[in-house]
Amino acid sequence: MNLLSLQRRMAHAVMTPLTPSEGMRRISPNGRPMREVAAEFIKPNDRLSSFERLEIYNRQYWFRVLSSFAEDFPGLRAVLGGRKFDAVAKAYLSACPSRSFTLRNLCSRLESWLRRHPTWAGSRQALAIDMVRLEWADIEAFDGKALPALKPEDLAGADASKLRLRLQPYLRLLDLRYPVDDLLLGVRGDEDTEFSSNAFSERRKRKRVLAVARLEPTPIFLAVHRLEESVYFRRLEREEFLILSKLREGKNLSSAINSGLQKSPIEPPDRPAKIQVWFHAWAALGWFCRP
Amino acid sequence: MPASQFNNFTDYGIGIGLRAPHYNHILSRKPVVDWFEIISENFMIDGGRPLRILDQILEQYKVVQHGVSMYFGSAERPNREHLRRLKDLIQRTKTPWLTDHLCWGSVDGRYTHDLLPMPYTFEAAKITAQKIREVRDFLEVPIAVENVSSYAEFHVSEMTEWEFLNEVVERADCGILLDVNNIYVSSQNHGFNPHTYLAEVPAERVAQIHIAGHSKYRKYILDTHDHPVIDPVWRLYADAIRRAGHTATLLEWDDSIPSFDEVHREALKANKFLASESLATAV
Numbered sequence: 001m002n003l004l005s006l007q008r009r010m011a012h013a014v015m016t017p018l019t020p021s022e023g024m025r026r027i028s029p030n031g032r033p034m035r036e037v038a039a040e041f042i043k044p045n046d047r048l049s050s051f052e053r054l055e056i057y058n059r060q061y062w063f064r065v066l067s068s069f070a071e072d073f074p075g076l077r078a079v080l081g082g083r084k085f086d087a088v089a090k091a092y093l094s095a096c097p098s099r100s101f102t103l104r105n106l107c108s109r110l111e112s113w114l115r116r117h118p119t120w121a122g123s124r125q126a127l128a129i130d131m132v133r134l135e136w137a138d139i140e141a142f143d144g145k146a147l148p149a150l151k152p153e154d155l156a157g158a159d160a161s162k163l164r165l166r167l168q169p170y171l172r173l174l175d176l177r178y179p180v181d182d183l184l185l186g187v188r189g190d191e192d193t194e195f196s197s198n199a200f201s202e203r204r205k206r207k208r209v210l211a212v213a214r215l216e217p218t219p220i221f222l223a224v225h226r227l228e229e230s231v232y233f234r235r236l237e238r239e240e241f242l243i244l245s246k247l248r249e250g251k252n253l254s255s256a257i258n259s260g261l262q263k264s265p266i267e268p269p270d271r272p273a274k275i276q277v278w279f280h281a282w283a284a285l286g287w288f289c290r291p
Numbered sequence: 292m293p294a295s296q297f298n299n300f301t302d303y304g305i306g307i308g309l310r311a312p313h314y315n316h317i318l319s320r321k322p323v324v325d326w327f328e329i330i331s332e333n334f335m336i337d338g339g340r341p342l343r344i345l346d347q348i349l350e351q352y353k354v355v356q357h358g359v360s361m362y363f364g365s366a367e368r369p370n371r372e373h374l375r376r377l378k379d380l381i382q383r384t385k386t387p388w389l390t391d392h393l394c395w396g397s398v399d400g401r402y403t404h405d406l407l408p409m410p411y412t413f414e415a416a417k418i419t420a421q422k423i424r425e426v427r428d429f430l431e432v433p434i435a436v437e438n439v440s441s442y443a444e445f446h447v448s449e450m451t452e453w454e455f456l457n458e459v460v461e462r463a464d465c466g467i468l469l470d471v472n473n474i475y476v477s478s479q480n481h482g483f484n485p486h487t488y489l490a491e492v493p494a495e496r497v498a499q500i501h502i503a504g505h506s507k508y509r510k511y512i513l514d515t516h517d518h519p520v521i522d523p524v525w526r527l528y529a530d531a532i533r534r535a536g537h538t539a540t541l542l543e544w545d546d547s548i549p550s551f552d553e554v555h556r557e558a559l560k561a562n563k564f565l566a567s568e569s570l571a572t573a574v
Contacts, residue, residue: 003364003412003414007366008399011401014405015403040446041446041447042445043443043446045444045482046482053443056442056443056513064404064405098402098403098404099402101372101373104336142340143339144337169337170338170339226339229343
């Protein structure tokens with residue numbers, strides 16, 4: 001057996017899901033007894049069979065990826081509940097094993113996978129997808145690239161009809177159907193409360209989720225951004241979201257503003273002041289970077 | 292004075308792994324530490340807090356990079372994105388040498404994020420050495436490979452682990468990050484004498500030493516880095532220092548991480564062995 005075929009065989013075994021009691025499966029996915037499969041390439045010793053030696057790696061793999069998944073998505077866990085969350089994690093990781101050298105990217109395909117497999121989240125599919133989008137945006141905003149912020153002199157003499165403002169790469173813009181920002185902050189708060197018992201914290205999380213799940217979907221617009229190296233969620237007005245999204249697409253300033261204010265209920269006389277306030281806030285938060 | 296071409300850092304002393312729970316302590320108290328080892332992958336990112344912390348650490352301390360996912364032993368070619376990001380980080384840290392494991396962990400572009408054991412074959416040694424050379428040529432920094440703890444052995448193996456280590460480092464002409472705890476763990480799991488292993492390691496290639504704790508189960512030992520170093524591992528360390536001379540030494544503590552002071556105190560126990568070696572050399 002050459003190196004590549006041994007590695008393919010072992011990786012296949014190691015990445016095969018565990019049994020409900022967290023052991024290695026007795027039968028491999030292609031129907032062969034795992035004892036036979038393991039014995040073909042792994043030596044037994046005086047204490048452990050080939051199966052048991054392979055099982056150590058099988059268990060290590062799943063414990064590692066499941067723990068990374070759980071660490072990144074406490075909000076999704078609160079939305080789905082522990083049992084369903086574990087099932088989703090196992091199903092996702094079986095379908096989409098890591099393709100990156102870093103565990104940071106382990107769940108980069110979770111949103112698209114969840115959209116393609118709506119049965120996993122059941123009646124909470126929309127809420128679950130919103131939460132996944134927010135938690136992934138949080139990861140990306142945490143370690144995304146920051147470019148030098150735009151300075152007033154960079155704009156000297158600029159023509160608004162041609163000016164293109166570039167947004168910081170770490171800034172994420174989200175349109176969501178549920179107020180999952182409040183829900184996630186609540187969930188994190190529950191986990192950080194050291195004096196409460198696990199059972200109390202779980203009950204409180206369930207209550208929070210139920211309260212949000214019962215809400216009629218109401219669109220919210222959110223910027224997930226970074227300030228002093230901490231990630232924050234900032235609610236945006238619909239028009240702010242649209243203007244920023246157009247700027248991110250590369251539209252020039254006047255075109256982005258026009259698009260953002262189309263169908264806006266803001267009265268035309270009030271618009272200049274609004275725009276000024278928005279741009280002032282965005283600039284103060286460092287969201288614009290030098291071209 | 293350098294002990295050999297692979298051990299140019301005899302004055303590095305004793306380092307500890309830079310871990311998130313200690314960031315505040317290190318930045319606010321500025322403890323005297325010879326050097327820190329960072330896990331490269333934690334900082335191969337585009338921006339944010341981890342890089343800002345790293346820059347603050349770099350202002351005051353020597354830093355050496357240690358990787359966990361280069362997978363020199365994987366049959367596939369190195370991942371270009373990985374190499375590009377690693378090179379960026381090397382330019383930031385100016386690490387004097389770079390270490391990663393003598394293992395595999397990915398195949399056909401899928402990653403296990405584990406340090407899987409090598410089959411000790413000549414084919415594997417050749418492929419691994421070629422990859423080490425390729426990575427070193429791209430990164431332009433000396434490389435040392437670390438022996439891993441293992442829980443399985445393969446029928447196809449044609450040599451012992453230490454013979455395989457020798458075969459790889461000779462072919463690649465690279466250094467060794469000698470993990471004495473890993474030697475101990477594997478010796479218990481596979482039933483060999485760890486001092487025999489150590490005696491066969493080419494001492495002149497040892498660029499760095501790792502010490503760590505582990506967890507003992509009924510039928511095997513796991514390399515968990517969550518306990519103090521046990522006496523048999525200190526004895527191996529003493530042996531390693533006797534053979535390789537003063538060598539940069541690092542304590543790994545990655546799980547159930549105690550206070551900074553406790554980790555540092557544990558690491559500094561290595562001084563006793565380094566001092567005896569200095570005395571022996573002087574005499």
